[in-house]
Amino acid sequence: MINRFNRTDRRILTFPAVHPCEGISPATLLSSLISLSQNICNYQSKFFSTQRRNAREAIRQIGIFLIFFEEIRDRELILPDSVVLSFSELHLTCQKIQFLLEDCTCEGAKLWILMKSEFIATQFRVLVRAIATALDVLPLNLIDVGGEVKELVELVARQARKAKFELDPEDEWASKQVVMILNYFEKGIECDCSFVKRVLDYLEIRSWSDCFKEIKFLEEEIIFQCSDCDEKEVPFLSSLLGLMSYCRGVIFEKLDNRITDHIDMKCNTETLSCLNPEDFRCPISLEIMTDPVTVSTGQTYDRSSIEKWFKAGNMLCPKTGEKLKNTELVPNTTLRKLIQQFCNDNGISLTKSGNRNRDITRTIIPGSPAAAEAMKFLSRYLARRLVFGSRDEKNKAAYEIRLLAKSNIFNRCCLIDAGTILPLINLLSSRPDNSIQENAIGALLKLSKHTNGKKLIIDSGGLKPIIAVLIKGLSYEAKQIAAATIFYLASIKGHRKLIGETPEAIPALVELIKDKPTNGKKNAVAAIFALLLHPGNHQKVLASGIIPLLIDLLRSSDKDELIADSLAVIAALAESSIDGSLTILQNSGLLIILKILQSLPSRVGKEYCVSILLALCKNGGVQVVEVLAKDSALMSSLYSLLTDGTSNASSKASSLIKILHKFHETSSSGTVASAQCERQAHVR
DSSP states (O other), X not given: OOOOOOXXXXXXXXXXXXXXXXXXXXXXXXXXXXXXXXXXXXXXXXXXXXXXXXXXXXXHHHHHHHHHHHHHXXXXXXXXXXXXXXXXXXXXXHHHHHHHHHHHTXXXXXHHHHHTHHHHHHHHHHHHHHHHHHHHTOOGGGSXXXXXXXXXXXXXXXXXXXOOOOOOHHHHHHHXXXXXXXXXXXXXXXXXXXXXXXXXXXXXXXXXXXXXXXXXXXXXXXXXXXXXTOOTTHHHHHHHHHHHHHHHHHTOOSOOHHHHHHHHHHHSOOOOOTTOGGGGBOTTTOSBOSSXXXXXXXXXEEHHHHHHHXXXXXXXXXXXXXXXXXXXXXXXXXXXXXXXXXXXXXXOOGGGOOOOSOOGGGGGSOSSHHHXXXXXXXXXXXXXXXXHSOHHHHHHHHHHHHHHHSSOXXXXXXXXXXXXXXXXXXXXXXOOOHHHHHHHHHHHHHHTTSHHHHHHHXXXXXXXXXXXXXXXXXXXXXXXXXXXXXXXXXXXXXXXXXXXXXXXXXXXXXXHHHSSOHHHHHHHHHHHHHHTTSGXXXXXXHHTTHHHHHHHHHHHOOOHHHHHHHHHHHHHHHHXXXXXXXXXXXXXXXXXXXXXXXXXXXXXXXXXXHHHHHHXXXXXXXXXXXXXXXXXXHHHHHHHHHHXXXXXXXXXXXXXXXXXXXXXXXXXXXHHHHHHHHHHHHHO
């Protein structure tokens, strides 16, 4: 057998070719050489945006070897050890040539391969020289093949020794043009689009989707290098990424439906939760936090990550970009216990929580000066398009903003500073079609994740148009995105009151819970939970009729996260007023909560159940306690929370246990007293 290398793990322009194992049979080696040679020859039909001459020559030489190898196989020749040794070296070189050709034709890597042209030309030269070395020791006289085939192999050997695999002059010209464009950007000079387009045409990057593929490749390569702690090329990759983002937004006017349909599946969906496991990940490392600490802006990070951030000389909050008043770190013990519970519930080891290989806080600062200026130019261009463009141009600008702001804090900041929020709000109110409305509300959602974005949306009068989309959205997708936007807006204390005072807001969120898809329900429930953080909204939420709706949802849903979110809202309403508790009881919620407490795997969900039961006991009186006392399984669930729950859950479980114990004692005393009276009456 020949060792196989897992190609999915290989990084571009690395050549981890695998030498055949010791003791491999000549027949197996020959078969593998034929297969490798055929694969290399198949690259004749593929497009090379660069390295065309070098690739063509390498493929031609391997094509001759293929004839040679096939004749040996067809004649069933026995190969001496010296031939096997030479073939083994050729096998190693052919693997590396295949890797190189694979990279030169890699989808989305055209620009990066162009900028590595000199290195790649050197690799071609090194590999062809390796072929020459292997042929130098190949004893052709010991191989009984035809004279013409031997002559061809000897010809390849001579050419391999003399080969001059050099940088193609056209590749050199194109790479110099790219460097010049980046230098212009770095100096704050916007290049003429026709100048940029000449380079794109040379690489045959001729559509929005071609550009999108280049951006995806560059993003993944940056993540790869950052996760591999090999960041020396990240600034240059970031510059290229900035250039391609600029090109996608400015040069290519039309979206390609064949690719945007697929992108939309990933871009549009925004599912929230009252207790989102993503909140347990450090915004810096994106790993589950083991020691969460809070900084002066109120944001929480894992201690090791934020300390590393400070040591690097950074004094900005990584998530919000605000200047930190000090470097004091306050332990977040409550969150730490919730994380421990979540990990226990889901069988996750805190030491192996999984690296997401994505550091979003890296994007608070641009990867390079050229990338920063390119983004600023692009943001201003998109802002102008939103105001002065045609209907299609406005739609594309909104879509670009959604993509750019999705996971990049610096991009969000640039887009907000360029003035995109007000025209996006205006798009919501301008009789849009489905696509425009979804893109506009989706763009606002991404920008609402930035502190300045939240404030500007409210200050620009965006709340009413967003609620209008929530009520009358042209698609279910637009409605659920609107609910998610309200959730983010409600993360600011003053906004909760304002949203609650808008008469249509809460009823519209409640209405969304009635619809079938789970994403919309979750977003609406999460938004309502955020609004309940303002006490003045409790009565309004209760009056909206949400409790019967959530109790029905508890009966019918099989989604644990949605059940836990619904319990969170019910618990908040039960604890805040007698009316909330009575409404739960009137809608037969007591027995459902008891059943969920004993069946729900999530400890967080169990904690909400105990909160509700405790509130019902306090507000519903002895009749509620009597029902609970008859449930023989309840005590074991409560004792489990005493030992495994958070301090808050443990405290509430303890209070409920005391209430039940007191009820049992009172009932027992009452029964004994009654029996004594009966005996005394009998004696008389």
